Amino acid sequence: MCEDAFCKIILIDMYVRRPMQYVGLHFYFKGDYDMEDKKPIIHLEKLGKEFKTSNGPIKALDDITLDIMEGEIFGIIGLSGAGKSTLVRCINYLEIPTEGDVFFEGKPLSKMREQEIQGVRRSMGMIFQQFNLLAQRNVLKNVCFPLELIGTPKKEAEDKARKLLEMVGLGDREKAYPSQLSGGQKQRVAIARALATDPKVLLCDEATSALDPNTTKSILELLKTINKNMGVTVIVITHEMAVIEAICDRVAIIDKSHIAEQGSVGEIFSNPKSKIGRQLIMGDQVHVRDFGGPTTRMVRIIFDGRASSEPVLANMILACKAPVNIMYAATKDINGTAMGQMIIQLPKDEVEEKRMINYLNSAKIPYEEVTENDL
Numbered sequence: 556m557c558e559d560a561f562c563k564i565i566l567i568d569m570y571v572r573r574p575m576q577y578v579g580l581h582f583y584f585k586g587d588y589d590m591e592d593k594k595p596i597i598h599l600e601k602l603g604k605e606f607k608t609s610n611g612p613i614k615a616l617d618d619i620t621l622d623i624m625e626g627e628i629f630g631i632i633g634l635s636g637a638g639k640s641t642l643v644r645c646i647n648y649l650e651i652p653t654e655g656d657v658f659f660e661g662k663p664l665s666k667m668r669e670q671e672i673q674g675v676r677r678s679m680g681m682i683f684q685q686f687n688l689l690a691q692r693n694v695l696k697n698v699c700f701p702l703e704l705i706g707t708p709k710k711e712a713e714d715k716a717r718k719l720l721e722m723v724g725l726g727d728r729e730k731a732y733p734s735q736l737s738g739g740q741k742q743r744v745a746i747a748r749a750l751a752t753d754p755k756v757l758l759c760d761e762a763t764s765a766l767d768p769n770t771t772k773s774i775l776e777l778l779k780t781i782n783k784n785m786g787v788t789v790i791v792i793t794h795e796m797a798v799i800e801a802i803c804d805r806v807a808i809i810d811k812s813h814i815a816e817q818g819s820v821g822e823i824f825s826n827p828k829s830k831i832g833r834q835l836i837m838g839d840q841v842h843v844r845d846f847g848g849p850t851t852r853m854v855r856i857i858f859d860g861r862a863s864s865e866p867v868l869a870n871m872i873l874a875c876k877a878p879v880n881i882m883y884a885a886t887k888d889i890n891g892t893a894m895g896q897m898i899i900q901l902p903k904d905e906v907e908e909k910r911m912i913n914y915l916n917s918a919k920i921p922y923e924e925v926t927e928n929d930l
């Protein structure tokens with residue numbers, strides 16, 4: 556199948572048709588987020604998806620319950636194979652869940668007729684890592700494509716496409732073909748195309764994974780602008796915590812088909828509860844070195860905005876008159892609030908160790924004890 560036909564099937568599938576199986580083809584730090592006055596635009600209720608394969612069933616999603624609120628930027632992060640793309644394809648019913656349900660603006664998709672589902676699907680624009688532009692069509696005609704599929708008159712479709720291209724910063728490139736564009740420009744065209752049907756939600760599946768850091772930054776800024784100015788709810792699927800930090804209000808961490816944890820980006824970043832959360836946030840930066848002798852206790856100090864403005868560690872060392880070993884430290888400015896954590900090894904001397912714990916308690920500095928297994 557040529558690339559254009561391949562992209563067309565995906566697009567027609569997204570905007571018009573029922574989900575199909577493509578045999579042999581794989582298509583397939585803000586601070587605390589204020590949930591008050593927000594209502595869910597999407598609710599997933601005990602969602603599950605099992606694929607039947609010749610090697611037996613594969614449970615790609617299990618017991619996924621979450622709310623995505625109107626107007627927010629929601630991140631879904633996980634390692635490769637965790638189930639992220641399957642989740643996004645279940646959200647727009649390109650993949651029918653085998654358990655549970657998806658609610659769009661309070662209505663269950665399982666109870667909708669095909670026409671209604673198509674309407675919901677049009678309310679959810681989608682962008683991908685590989686852009687999926689039609690190579691034989693110029694930029695303007697790529698953006699017009701979903702409008703053509705729903706029978707929009709040509710002139711109206713072109714006027715709308717031009718406005719969208721202007722908005723994504725490509726007003727002067729409407730005649731260019733995809734092969735003449737950079738990766739970042741291709742993604743801008745894909746964003747304009749995804750917005751053509753006036754979606755309420757924009758689903759972004761690894762939309763910046765093929766881009767360099769500077770281009771990633773500019774695409775994330777564009778998504779943020781679209782969210783703010785057009786009120787479009789944005790769902791960002793990624794395996795990079797930096798993407799979540801840059802634009803998301805809330806995040807769900809998905810691990811081996813399950814939600815490991817979810818919450819505001821600030822909460823999750825400053826105090827990840829799950830092992831996968833710590834792994835994604837801290838990466839492989841934490842190595843427990845062997846200093847000889849018995850292993851000493853380690854604590855994770857949580858910088859929650861309040862504590863980060865104080866020289867916590869320096870004060871503690873001065874007060875306790877004993878050194879500590881810093882195993883890991885990371886604080887970040889997430890939408891104006893500093894968040895982060897530091898893992899320190901306490902002194903071997905029991906009295907000094909106790910003094911430090913007492914200091915943390917009396918100074919009301921959030922901390923928790925960690926073991927090597929938690930790192």
Ligand SMILES: Nc1ncnc2c1ncn2[C@@H]1O[C@H](COP(=O)(O)OP(=O)(O)OP(=O)(O)O)[C@@H](O)[C@H]1O
Pocket residue numbers: 583606607608613614615633634635636637638639640641642794
């Ligand atoms: N159509 C399918 N048929 C069979 N198994 C599938 C199908 N689609 C996905 N899977 C399986 O479901 C699991 C989750 O896949 P999915 O593509 O959702 O992961 P992902 O988190 O998006 O990974 P990546 O970060 O690599 O894109 C994997 O084990 C995958 O092999």
Ligand SMILES: [Mg+2]
Pocket residue numbers: 639640641760761
């Ligand atoms: Mg994926």
